[in-house]
Amino acid sequence: MSRVRWHAGAGLLTFGALGCFACSAPVICRSDSELQHGASVSSAQLSGSMLLSAAGDTESFYLDVALAGLPKLWPSSSAIKNADLGLSVALAYTKPPVGGDGLTEMPRVQMGFDRQPGTTTSSFPSIAKGTEQQLFGDCALGGEYCCAFGSEQCHGRLQVTLQRLDGAPFPPVQVAWTVGASATTDSCPQDLGSPTLTLTSEAP
């Protein structure tokens, strides 16, 4: 009789354990764990230079940014936590004093995206001056260069404009630009995608 009871007890225990496994919760992404699962991805940096000789001289070029490999199933918040494009310029005269050291007066140069007024360099620039453009926000919230919710890839095309503001007596100035994009995506659950970010430039 006691042997029968022992078998019945062991059976119930095993059944209960299996039941517990079957009922265990699936992997979920809580708000605090999402921060730990953010994946950062950066594009290759592009660079170039141009000579701006007189006041009003303007040069522009296009940039294509593509964020691919996004998950098919997006978290309710967004699969893209943050994405931006950074542009910086450094100025140099073609003959001494070369400048760009914070001690030499140089013409101001304005940089911006899509003809919008952006950042202007100082009269005594010392370090590369930069500006930023946010990318791939939720299209439901509006804004330029947005990314529709649920997209597996997003694309943006921006025009970069550099304009010299001051003319003579400032000599011609070489403007070296560097641009790069970066993004942080939600990678929880981690097997839902491996994003890539590409950046290409094109003359207008």
Place this chain on the structure above:
Amino acid sequence: MAWIGSGNSRIHGASSGTDGDSPDIAVAPRPSWLLIGMVMASTFGLLATTNDQVAHSYSFQTAVDGTPAQLSESVPTAKFLIKVTVKALGAGDGDTWSSVRLAVHGTITRDPVPLESGVFVEAQLSDRAALGMAPISALTQFDLGGGLSFFGDCAHPGGERACTAQTTLELTRADAGAHGGVLNVAWNVTFDGTVVTQSKTEAAPSDPPWTIEVTPL
């Protein structure tokens, strides 16, 4: 502390039965006018003492125009001595010399040097120890600045050892005049300072008790 002791002795006296109107149990006695007077005097004394220990500060700014410089092929460099002498203590007997910064602003015009030539003017400040700050290369305008150090018996200004500060402004054509013409440099110097005193002044004075001299060297 003395008035607390007086109060206690009175309570003890009451409980000993020397006063016929005294209650049977210990109660707080009515404060006497003498006691109130002592408390008020003590409070006013404390306030007066505290007021003396509060530090007051005021800022001042004064500026002078420098002698304009004409930089040409024959005279491509100009040098100026800026000298400040403290004549007296500031308002509230504060010192006007311990926290002073000077700023030199200059503008450059050309006559008749062609604008396209881009001739730079190098501007540099040097202190009494001939320690120069990094020179600025400017085409249209420049700003130079730094702290100003005073030497002498500054605790007793106007005495035998004068309390003075001096700095040198040097302006040089980078082309040594090779492009011809004249570069005109107009400039001024501004002094900003802060005075901390123990006594409150009615109104912050706009000008410190200084003599400022600009001398071409």
